[in-house]
Amino acid sequence: xxxxxxxxxxxxxxxxxxxxxxxxxxxxxxxxxxxxxxxxxxxxxxxxxxxxxxxxxxxxxxxxxxxxxxxxxxxxxxxxxxxxxxxxxxxxxxxxxxxxxxxxxxxxxxxxxxxxxxxxxxxxxxxxxxxxxxxxxxxxxxxxxxxxxxxxxxxxxxxxxxxxxxxxxxxxxxxxxxxxxxxxxxxxxxxxxxxxxxxxxxxxxxxxxxxxxxxxxxxxxxxxxxxxxxxxxxxxxxxxxxxxxxxxxxxxxxxxxxxxxxxxxxxxxxxxxxxxxxxxxxxxxxxxxxxxxxxxxxxxxxxxxxxxxxxxxxxxxxxxxxxxxxxxxxxxxxxxxxxxxxxxxxxxxxxxxxxxxxxxxxxxxxxxxxxxxxxxxxxxxxxxxxxxxxxxxxxxxxxxxxxxxxxxxxxxxxxxxxxxxxxxxxxxxxxxxxxxxxxxxxxxxxxxxxxxxxxxxxxxxxxxxxxxxxxxxxxxxxxxxxxxxxxxxxxxxxxxxxxxxxxxxxxxxxxxxxxxxxxxxxxxxxxxxxxxxxxxxxxxxxxxxxxxxxxxxxxxxxxxxxxxxxxxxxxxxxxxxxxxxxxxxxxxxxxxxxxxxxxxxxxxxxxxxxxxxxxxxxxxxxxxxxxxxxxxxxxxxxxxxxxxxxxxxxxxxxxxxxxxxxxxxxxxxxxxxxxxxxxxxxxxxxxxxxxxxxxx
Numbered sequence: 001x002x003x004x005x006x007x008x009x010x011x012x013x014x015x016x017x018x019x020x021x022x023x024x025x026x027x028x029x030x031x032x033x034x035x036x037x038x039x040x041x042x043x044x045x046x047x048x049x050x051x052x053x054x055x056x057x058x059x060x061x062x063x064x065x066x067x068x069x070x071x072x073x074x075x076x077x078x079x080x081x082x083x084x085x086x087x088x089x090x091x092x093x094x095x096x097x098x099x100x101x102x103x104x105x106x107x108x109x110x111x112x113x114x115x116x117x118x119x120x121x122x123x124x125x126x127x128x129x130x131x132x133x134x135x136x137x138x139x140x141x142x143x144x145x146x147x148x149x150x151x152x153x154x155x156x157x158x159x160x161x162x163x164x165x166x167x168x169x170x171x172x173x174x175x176x177x178x179x180x181x182x183x184x185x186x187x188x189x190x191x192x193x194x195x196x197x198x199x200x201x202x203x204x205x206x207x208x209x210x211x212x213x214x215x216x217x218x219x220x221x222x223x224x225x226x227x228x229x230x231x232x233x234x235x236x237x238x239x240x241x242x243x244x245x246x247x248x249x250x251x252x253x254x255x256x257x258x259x260x261x262x263x264x265x266x267x268x269x270x271x272x273x274x275x276x277x278x279x280x281x282x283x284x285x286x287x288x289x290x291x292x293x294x295x296x297x298x299x300x301x302x303x304x305x306x307x308x309x310x311x312x313x314x315x316x317x318x319x320x321x322x323x324x325x326x327x328x329x330x331x332x333x334x335x336x337x338x339x340x341x342x343x344x345x346x347x348x349x350x351x352x353x354x355x356x357x358x359x360x361x362x363x364x365x366x367x368x369x370x371x372x373x374x375x376x377x378x379x380x381x382x383x384x385x386x387x388x389x390x391x392x393x394x395x396x397x398x399x400x401x402x403x404x405x406x407x408x409x410x411x412x413x414x415x416x417x418x419x420x421x422x423x424x425x426x427x428x429x430x431x432x433x434x435x436x437x438x439x440x441x442x443x444x445x446x447x448x449x450x451x452x453x454x455x456x457x458x459x460x461x462x463x464x465x466x467x468x469x470x471x472x473x474x475x476x477x478x479x480x481x482x483x484x485x486x487x488x489x490x491x492x493x494x495x496x497x498x499x500x501x502x503x504x505x506x507x508x509x510x511x512x513x514x515x516x517x518x519x520x521x522x523x524x525x526x527x528x529x530x531x532x533x534x535x536x537x538x539x540x541x542x543x544x545x546x547x548x549x550x551x552x553x554x555x556x557x558x559x560x561x562x563x564x565x566x567x568x569x570x571x572x573x574x575x576x577x578x579x580x581x582x583x584x585x586x587x588x589x590x591x592x593x594x595x596x597x598x599x600x601x602x603x604x605x606x607x608x609x610x611x612x613x614x615x616x617x618x619x620x621x622x623x624x625x626x627x628x629x630x631x632x633x634x635x636x637x638x639x640x641x642x643x644x645x646x647x648x649x650x651x652x653x654x655x656x657x658x659x660x661x662x663x664x665x666x667x668x669x670x671x672x673x674x675x676x677x678x679x680x681x682x683x684x685x686x687x688x689x690x691x692x693x694x695x696x
């Protein structure tokens with residue numbers, strides 16, 4: 001049922017030859033769970049001697065059947081012996097610098113850049129240029145910049161040497177800088193990159209170059225296959241005609257010669273160039289066949305990608321006075337808890353030393369080692385999971401271990417949030433990754449230079465088990481004079497999508513009347529019309545209905561809602577009997593997964609399933625549609641605000657999963673404007689579906 005075709009094996013039993021495609025896509029679910037996982041590069045190797053019959057237990061529908069693991073193991077053993085051939089070579093034309101600059105190389109490099117510049121100046125269309133940087137950690141500066149003009153032709157421009165000196169003379173460096181600026185910022189340059197937010201950050205920070213990415217291969221690939229890996233080696237195995245693995249040729253933990261790094265840089269650019277060309281060709285195949293998916297892919301690259309770059313660069317001001325106060329309070333609280341811990345332990349045992357702590361718990365106290373999911377190096381776990389397990393096993397030790405957990409928690413809190421570094425202009429920023437999740441929600445982290453932090457998960461405050469009050473970190477982010485902070489959120493967003501997808505008439509009627517379906521369900525089940533959201537039963541019913549909509553089983557749901565399995569089964573039977581449309585929707589989702597192999601949200605985004613034997617497959621499918629729909633909606637709202645509103649009056653600074661936050665000018669009431677951008681009509685055919693938004 002896929003519209004993109006992948007050929008699996010180079011040679012079949014019938015002698016028909018093809019190209020190895022998607023090696024990770026076929027093998028990753030298997031080799032990562034076997035003893036062969038230590039050498040993850042081997043599936044990248046071209047394997048012309050393997051046949052479909054040898055590799056798979058059956059010829060039919062090879063992409064959905066389980067691998068013959070015995071044959072798989074033999075293949076790996078043969079590979080380690082060198083019996084599988086690396087028979088494919090790539091034609092490459094790289095301009096690699098000598099270890100030390102020479103006048104001849106300088107002239108050759110400037111000539112290559114001049115040729116690129118001439119093509120840009122005379123071309124009537126965009127000229128594709130694949131760009132990649134290598135970055136030194138000491139000094140923190142760009143090592144080299146690679147530029148590919150085709151899938152085989154590339155140059156690398158060295159900037160720094162390993163000893164921290166410039167590769168060029170001052171005059172040569174100045175000339176090269178302006179040549180690079182002309183090329184990389186030219187209006188006719190269609191810049192291609194892989195995860196280019198990283199490259200563009202350092203180009204801006206180190207060289208003041210504003211390089212705008214036209215095609216990010218990670219974004220293009222993720223838009224089509226959000227569940228698959230997105231690293232460059234993986235993309236090469238899927239989209240390069242002759243894929244040879246190269247990502248292990250240099251290692252940041254080991255010394256690599258300048259020539260190795262420069263050749264590696266050129267390979268990154270040429271592979272990225274070829275990946276992009278093949279990706280664009282396959283995306284173009286959707287034109288006229290699936291314009292909805294084509295529109296979704298183009299939105300991710302042309303609209304969302306530049307908007308996120310702009311929003312991420314804006315940043316929040318920080319209340320430095322309040323941050324200093326909180327830092328001092330946490331320092332004192334940690335000191336008191338450390339003193340308590342030393343009294344309790346009756347020894348100079350550091351709470352931050354896993355070895356000392358393990359010896360105290362399991363040797364001195366003689367506690368039984370708990371079973372945990374993540375084992376420690378010495379087999380004596382001291383993680384939070386282990387401490388919780390010990391508290392359940394030894395209730396009398398709860399006060400002791402809780403002090404330990406609180407000390408750790410406060411240290412992490414202080415280091416992560418209070419001691420987070422601001423940029424040189426004093427603003428707190430974050431890096432958004434629009435390709436970070438398979439639901440198209442953003443992920444967030446600190447900037448490449450280790451400033452900023454994840455602004456999507458800022459604690460609202462609270463209290464530890466030992467009574468230490470945690471501050472509301474969000475108060476540290478303040479507006480500049482004359483501005484206020486707005487926050488927007490959707491009303492029952494996921495539920496409204498489930499109702500629209502399933503066609504549940506009774507719930508739709510409640511929503512149309514402005515009622516809360518979970519409250520109405522609770523009232524009806526208990527036969528008590530006086531119940532409200534404040535009733536203790538509401539939390540149970542909201543969790544129960546939400547999980548049941550996503551196909552959670554009674555056994556898996558019972559513990560979460562505080563009921564036994566029999567009670568949960570009885571409640572689910574009543575729920576689905578009252579709302580049969582939801583169960584009908586579940587059946588349709590299962591049929592789509594089992595049949596065509598993918599599901600689709602109303603915007604046209606798809607989730608393709610390759611590991612059909614997974615136990616939670618149907619639950620993931622039912623959850624993905626509402627979660628991805630809401631994420632795509634809030635992303636479009638962010639683009640709309642950024643595109644059409646005056647940033648001096650209204651601008652987005654944060655995307656927090658399913659909501660937006662930012663600044664508004666105090667003399668302007670932004671609520672109606674924000675609702676206009678948030679309350680976009682969902683593109684359901686024949687339905688008017690708008691999710692109400694609240695703005696404050």
